[in-house]
Amino acid sequence: MTEVFLCSHRRTPIGRHGGALAMLRPDDMAAHVIDGLLDLHPGLAVDEVIFGCANQAGEDNRNVARMAVLLSRLPETVPALTVNRLCASGLDAVIAGARAVRDGADLVIAGGVESMTRAPFVLGKAETAFARAAEIHDTTIGWRFVNDRIAQAYGVESMPETAENVAADHGISRADQDAFALRSQARYDAGWHASDILPATLRGRKGDTVVNADEHPRATTIEKLAALPAPFRKGGTVTAGNASGVNDGAAALILASAAGVKRFGLQPLARVGRAASAGVAPRVMGIGPVAAVERLVARGARRPGDMDVIELNEAFAAQALACTRAWGLADDDARVNAHGGGISMGHPLGMSGARIAGTAARRLAEGGSAAALVTLCVGVGQGVALELLAV
Template identity: 55%
Template sequence: MLNAYIYDGLRSPIGRHAGELASVRPDDLAAAVLQKLLEKTGVPGAAIEDVILGDTNQGGEDSRNVARNALLIAGLPVTVPGQTVNRLCASGLGAVIDSARAITCGEGDLYIAGGVESMSRAPFVMGKAETAYSRDAKIYDTTIGSRFPNKKLIAQYGGHSMPETGDNVAVEFGITREQADLFAAQSQAKYQTAKQDGFFTGEITPIEVFQGKKLPPKLVSEDEHSRPSSTVEALTKLKPLFEGGVVTAGNASGINDGAAALLIGFETRAQNMA
């Protein structure tokens, strides 16, 4: 069996919900990263066996198979297939694992794996009427959670949101509010140190954001999620999202927009390309 190796990779900046990248469609966001990755590596698009991208929503502008749509927008040949995988928060990692597995099995030489999401552009959706002339139209927000939750599943496992689940996990494992705030503050501090040390240099490719016909595109080149002012003292002043809980807007993971892609190949091919 062959060994799979990551040859190179790029990502967009990580945007906040309704932030700098909110106006960019997810397929355009992924396409920009794919295009820049091929330009950076000099690999011809026709050499790619498959493009596998993780994506959670898929029901809006993700257009069911965002990997295939994005690779075509990026200019790859129509002969290159695209596959979208969904393991929710682990979708991008699942795409990387699938690509590496395919290489070890000898199914191809070069794969592009990664993920994309635009939570800002997740649509509101309406279910179909159950009966003719029904006037019971329900609207669902697809940003987080199930689109159309199954009552049987809710009855068996509950329908808690991610913050509520965070509180449940904190209770189960004895995580205190102080520990959660300390971890969040340390995480922010580590990010700032990494940024100052140039850790992200060459990893982020700027994304062009349309500003109107009379203005040039705006280049977004830095992550939006960092909060340099985060301290334990500041975080302790925030109210929990749910009464008695430990999860706050300061110590919880945000809802983000962004895309990333890795070029993965087996050892001999990667050495030749280097």
């Protein structure tokens, strides 16, 4: 099998909803990180660009990857594809890019982008003549234009409600969720992440503003976390403090064959190994990584307990703990999200999978590690997992 190398990783800072990156369109953010890779490696000949994006009904014109190519310094002859598996879209872009390299491409740029701030409202067309009803939905996150058969068979619980289901099914206490959230904030290392960040310049009437740091991390205490309300269920345990944020950002990586690495003088961070996806009940979508990793292991990957590096997207502390406990890991296992995760950093849906793949590759490249697990849960009940290997 053709070896695929993950080489460079560049990303924007992660902005809060309505925050520092709110004025940036998703196609502009994606183009920005593509150009950042071109700045690192002048003379790249890119075979294809693949990006993940969950909210594809707005400014990105449904194929944000192609728009980003046209806005970047890449020639218009570079083809582009946008993939959508909601929260795992960025990781699926990496997996699809690796497949393209295995099929003969020398170099693919893969990544993910999301502006949850700018996700539009959508209005459905009338289903009958002279209809007077108008159904408007916010596309930021969650269900819209629900199929009645889906609702009857599976329900349409919100993402926080599914986390409450996971907490109840797996006996995960509020105290344990808050402790996990506090560790995520404490582990976030701005200095470690700084080398991946490509500052974003915002043009304004009073001059330019440069955003060069993640906006979501915040100092907190266990007392402050315990004082937050749990608004999603009476007697519930899920709060704004032990859940990921609603965020904006973009990330991009270079995937190359051995010939591409040699041709362009690249320095690989990791080798791309096996990948797997799986479906679970939508009401407990957060356990998706457990099913996906089970398939990954069946395909020959190491078990999570034998991995040196684990990047597990923290959609909610409840679902992250359900996964790590299913794998027999301690709640505070140092291998899991060593430099922070979705609770501290935020979760721009389409970006996160690419971001954690880049983070895992960097951790591998630091030495002393042989294999990494990259995995996310997915709304409506799925999980995706990828194995990375040391070079």
